[in-house]
Amino acid sequence: MAGTFTFHVVSPEGNVLKEEIEFVVLPGVDGDLGILPNHAPMIAALDTGVVHYTVNGNKKKLAISGGFVEVSENKATVLADTAEFAESIDVQRALEAKARAEKRLLQKAHDTDMKRAEYALRRAITRLNAADGKND
Ligand code: ATP
Secondary structure, three states: OOOOOOEEEEEEEEEEEEEEEEEEEEOOOEEEEEEOOOOOOEEEEEEEEEEEEEOOOEEEEEEEEEEEEEEEEOOEEEEOOEEHHHOOOHHHHHHHHHHHHHHHHHHHHOOOHHHHHHHHHHHHHHHHHHHHOOOO
C-alpha cells in the first residue's frame, strides 16, 4: 500500500471526520484536487461539491458547500461551510430545497436574490449526488 495521511474535516458544527485515508478528491474552485500521501504543502479554496475519499480500500463520499483545504505534514484539513456524510443526507429535504430554488430561479421575481437561489440549487444537487448510491 502506498501509505495514508490524516484527513480532517471541520464544519461550523464541529469535527465531521478525522481518519487515516489513502486518497481524496476535493472540489477545488479551479477544478478537482486529488491528494495522495506526502502531498506538497498547499492551501486552496473549495467549491460546493462532492468529496470522494478512500479509506481501507473503501470509497466514501461527503457533500460540502465551499470552504478551504490546507495540506501540510501529511495531513489535509478541510474547513467547510457545511459537510454531510452521504449516509446522513436527508434526500427528501434536499429534493424540497432543489424544488424551491428552481421555482425561485424560474419565477425571477424582482425581489429574488438569484445568486442565493443558484447557490441553494447547487447545494441541493450536490447533496443528491452525494447521497446517490453510485460511486462515480
Ligand atoms: P435547506 O433549505 O433544506 O435548509 P440549505 O442548503 O439552505 O438547505 P444549509 O444552510 O446549507 O441548508 O445547511 C444548514 C444545515 O443543515 C447544515 O448543518 C447542513 O449540514 C444541514 N443540511 C442541509 N440540508 C441537508 C440535508 N438534505 N441532509 C442533511 N443535512 C442537511
